[in-house]
Amino acid sequence: MNESAESSAQNRLLQRMSHLLQRNWRSLVLFIPFFWLLLFFLAPFFIVLKISLAESIIASPPFTPMIEWVEEGIMHIRVVVDNYAYLWEDDLYAKTYLNSLKISSISTILCLLIGYPMAYAIVRSNHTTKHILLMLVILPFWTSFLLRVYAWMGLLADQGTINNLLIAIGIVDEPIRMLYTPFAVYVGIVYTYVPFMILPLYANMEKLDWTLLEAAADLGAKPMTTFFTVTLPMTLPGIIAGSLLVFIPATGEYVIPDLLGGGNVLMIGRILYNEFNANIDWPVASAVAIALLLLLVLPMMLYQHMQARQVEAE
């Protein structure tokens, strides 16, 4: 009697536990990535935000603390917005932000102009060729990014491969200055980011129903009209995804403008680096980073919005 009551209580407990586990399984699965993001994305963000609201001092760490205990029971909170005001007043920052946006915008358009026909050609090629072409798009990722940028330095330098070749053929008498110009930066960014344009476009076009293009032709649309009335609207989600994947990282790009542009092409990534390392002004550097983040949040939100709309449509 006693024993059976005990075992039934045990059963009940087991049932409840398994029930609880089942119900909370979903939350548990969601919690792990959520915790990851919280720890490694949100926490650093708040640290940077905190530093951006401090003052620079010569100490370690080189900024004033936000919270100080002046005396027993009295807390002193120091929030300085001077750094943001400084970003606003010194037009170097505004200029650099605008220059970054200009370079990343133009690069995105160039990537689109190059990537769209390439993605189209890959999708329309036969099975074997398709896989080879896709492999070729992905292949550069197998070599270190830094190494590939150095390779471009070798190609573009005054005594580099391209200039030597041009002089040898006799097209030019003296080397064309390419390295340490905006041109080199564009070459570097477009070269590096074009796969990020091609891959989402490819994924999008792969799902495209090609009989729609035949239907348009059948109804009297010339190839150009078919492109603008059917192909382009149908591939718009791919264009947006690819453009954001190029635009967002290109705006904050540091290595390419530094190595290929030298001191001649100012981008925000470089300013950030200078403030942190050369000036050791962490608060201003943090303010620069936060401002950059705000600048990029807008296109990211746009992207999210488009994605949600696409999911809704399907």
Place this chain on the structure above:
Amino acid sequence: MSQSADYNDRPWLDPDAEPFIKVQSVSKHFGDFTAVDSVDLEIYKGELFCLLGGSGCGKTTLLRMLAGFETPSSGSIVIDGVNMTDVPPYERPVNMMFQSYALFPHMSVESNVGYGLRRDGIAKSEIDQRVEDMLAMVELTQFRKRKPHQLSGGQKQRVALARALIKQPKMLLLDEPLAALDKRLRVQTQYELMNIQEKLGVTFVVVTHDQEEAMTLSTRIAVMDVGRFQQIGTPTEIYEFPSSRLVATFIGNANMFEGRVIENGTDHVIVESKDPACNFYIDHGMSIVEGSKVWVALRPEKIKITKQSETDSNTNSIKGMVSDIGYLGGTSTYRVLIGDGRIVEITSPNLNRPKDGNPPIDWDEEVYLSWEPSSSVVLTK
């Protein structure tokens, strides 16, 4: 004048009629594969012409060549007196209804329907009017603002039809127009298609693998196999006078007997069959050498099944035993065992209600099969 009136419904019989579409020795090769093998075809204005065949027979390739999506490897296609062989699809006076309907998913119903007119630079007010008329005809006016994914299969089919018809094409091509619909809707849509075709007088060319669909829809049928036409004719011609064993078995069911011509008179032919041992007396003469090997095709519904023998001779009559009965309500299908192990299929209407629940003919019963001299068809290939 009076003569052309005689041929009103059957222009292909009129020796003076000019065909509307002329396909002349057209072939299409894909690498080593020959999809369409030197076919000739003449279709007349206002016809509802069916290309019928199994998958891979070349019917869709032929349709795509009529639309302009494929260029013939050789031969020519003339539509209404103009050579269209190398004209791109967007310049042909021909529209197509796709099997998948191919509705533009990013456009509303009315945008889809008006797409073709917008390409022709027609005034917006006229486009709106014609779209409205067309939507009214296919009874979709209330769905005009919907996107394709918000429509049912039957509604999508009607949008596709409206979109293809709005430019008033000289010829409408339909690729398996009813394949994506369920059976009940298919039958209903079949008649709708016929009504619309009759109302607008547009020449329809339909590709289908469904013989029943082809029989009900068409004025004429072309039966295709391995890139060639096996037979072109009206549904009745194809069913009652198939030109080959392939056509006879593809359209409906046929019992096929192998035999030899033993007598070839002016008004009759007698074919002797060894297995089963019986003679076929056919009441029309034909140009065939006595002794040559032939096949006799006999449709299941043309065989009479009785319990008593009606004749002593073994001409147009065989004895057998019922091995299977399929009761279908209106008709019953009997599978009768004859000779050593051959099965003959007979379809018989159930004219009377069975008394006391006993069927008129039961399983394992001995029966006699007989048929009229006009019922069987002699086939040489």
